Amino acid sequence: MKTRLIRTFAVAAPVVAGALLLSAPSSATPPQAEGQPQPGYWEYTTRVLGVSDTEQKCVRPSEIDRFFNGLSTRRWRCTYPVRQVGGGNARFEGTCEDRKGRRVNVRLNGPYATESFRFSGGAQLARGTPYIPASITARRISAQCPANAEYF
Numbered sequence: 303m304k305t306r307l308i309r310t311f312a313v314a315a316p317v318v319a320g321a322l323l324l325s326a327p328s329s330a331t332p333p334q335a336e337g338q339p340q341p342g343y344w345e346y347t348t349r350v351l352g353v354s355d356t357e358q359k360c361v362r363p364s365e366i367d368r369f370f371n372g373l374s375t376r377r378w379r380c381t382y383p384v385r386q387v388g389g390g391n392a393r394f395e396g397t398c399e400d401r402k403g404r405r406v407n408v409r410l411n412g413p414y415a416t417e418s419f420r421f422s423g424g425a426q427l428a429r430g431t432p433y434i435p436a437s438i439t440a441r442r443i444s445a446q447c448p449a450n451a452e453y454f
């Protein structure tokens with residue numbers, strides 16, 4: 303009886319372990335590259351023409367790439383086809399669109415670290431016009447998010 307139980311466990315254990323791994327959420331991501339911004343509770347401020355907007359969001363491990371590489375706000379959804387990230391410096395060029403369909407071109411660059419980044423550049427409101435000053439500064443408030451946190 304004891305031998306039979308041990309054999310059953312020896313056969314079942316790998317199957318159970320495999321099932322647990324396969325049922326793990328697909329949002330699980332590998333550890334972030336060293337020096338890259340990390341998941342956690344973040345505060346970030348956008349500034350354009352002296353007008354600033356500050357948001358605090360919880361960024362899950364599965365969302366950190368989208369957060370860092372797709373810098374958007376609750377008012378603007380942005381995409382950055384040009385992304386150069388490495389060695390503690392980043393450069394982004396793309397477009398942002400609001401809920402009414404208004405689009406602006408955006409250029410940002412600057413330093414980043416595991417718990418902060420500071421990008422400056424500009425926004426072009428209409429094709430052929432000069433870029434106006436714009437910036438995004440962000441800092442990780444904590445590794446853990448509060449219970450009432452808004453998620454990215």
